[in-house]
Amino acid sequence: MSVIRVEGLSFKYAGADDYSLRDISFRVKKGEFVGILGASGSGKSTLCLTFNGIIPHSITGDFEGNVYVKGYNTKDKSVAELSTLVGLVLQNPDSQLFNMTVEEEIAFGLENLGLDVEEIKRRIKWALKLAGLEGFENEFPPNLSGGQKQRLAIASVLAMKPEVLVLDEPTSQLDPLGREQVLSLVTLLNKEQGITTIMVEHNTDYLLNFADRVIIMHKGEIILEGKPRQVFGEVEFLENLGIKIPTSVKIGYRLKREGHINTASLNEREVIEELKRILGKEL
Ligand SMILES: Nc1ncnc2c1ncn2[C@@H]1O[C@H](COP(=O)(O)OP(=O)(O)OP(=O)(O)O)[C@@H](O)[C@H]1O
Ligand SMILES: [Mg+2]
Known part of the structure; x- marks a missing residue:
């Protein structure tokens, strides 16, 4: 079953000259992990804001097509109703935290749902x-x-038990340790808790290992989509768009160019094995 279904979505911000999203269609299955990549201004954040209805309800403009979450058209649901279906985590954790304690931060959204005290405690x-x-x-x-702030922001949306977790560059403002912690948490939520995950993330090494599918955006359109191996194998195409090639694919690409192997799109384990084989032959 598709948890998210986007059909012919185009969006132009009120007052803007140009469309920020152009005729976008795709589906996300339950439990799937979809990574979104693209140059600055390609429409990644705009797309994220359509999943929980902020676009078109709070941020208005010319909206064409439809976004369905669990079968509900986002046009027919309020942002408050959609917040129990889609949890959105943004780049800057400071912009998402505004309570006095960690516990109150998580309780805040739950109290608005009208849950009883015991259930709120359990969820926190x-x-x-x-x-x-x-x-x-x-x-x-x-x-x-x-890293802790961003994990708290994730915990706050998680407590709402959403169907889908949408993360828009959640690690870009963190130090290496914070990044590592947040990526580990996202992996755990998707792989162990089965939470459908859509994530804008520039760490392609991570997406190669953990995403089920990768979507590449360019000027408001989806220009490439597929399994990470397939997408990251398009090395020259991605480099032209300024997208970082995963380290193992970069090495694989070089080994392929030098005639050692037939396919460039390798993961870390495979690259190590190929290097051992090649070096072994030469030693
Ligand atoms: N509130 C707004 N009003 C008008 N235009 C906007 C608004 N927000 C974004 N845009 C425009 O929409 C386009 C897509 O922007 P968006 O922020 O979705 O891109 P992005 O891929 O998330 O970029 P980045 O990697 O920098 O975060 C850009 O041309 C941007 O200038
Ligand atoms: Mg953005």
């Missing part, structure tokens, strides 16, 4: 445990590290 505990923030309940969110 569950979300904190998954995000690795147990013991931080009474901390003041601005005192947390970047």
Whole structure:
């Protein structure tokens, strides 16, 4: 079953000259992990804002086509209703945290759902445990590290038990440790909790290993889509768009060019094996 279905979606911000999204169609299956890549201004964030209805409800403009979440047309649901279906995490964790304690931050969205106190407590505990923030309940969110803040932002949307988690460059403002923590959490949520995940992320090494599908956007359109191996194998095409090639594919591409192997799109394990084989022959 498709959890997300986008059909002929085009969007032009009010007052803008040009469309930011152009005739986009794709589906996301339950449990799938879809990575989105593209140059700055290609429409990645705009697309993310259509999944939870911020576009067209809060940010208006010319909206054509349809976005369905779990069969519901986002046009027919309020942003509040959609927030229980789609959890959105943004680039800057500071812009998403505004409560006095970690616990209150997570409780905030839940109280608005009208859940009973016991259920709220259960969900807070569950979300904190998954995000690795147990013991931080009474901390003041601005005192947390970047990685902890972003994990708290993820925990807050997770507690709403959404069908889909949408993350728009969640690691781009973090230090290497924070990045690692957030990527590990996203992997755990998708692979172990089965949460459907859509993530804008420039770390193509990560997407090669963990995404089921990758979508490449360019000037508001999807110009390439497929399994990570297939997409990242298009080395020259992606380099022309300024997209970073995964390290193992870069090495594979070079080995292929030098006639050692037939396919460039390798993962880390395969690259190591090929290098051992090639070096072994030469030694
Ligand atoms: N609020 C807005 N009003 C008018 N135009 C906008 C608005 N937000 C974005 N745009 C335009 O829409 C296009 C797509 O922008 P968007 O932010 O979706 O790109 P992006 O792929 O997320 O880029 P980045 O990698 O820099 O985050 C750009 O041309 C941008 O200038
Ligand atoms: Mg963006």
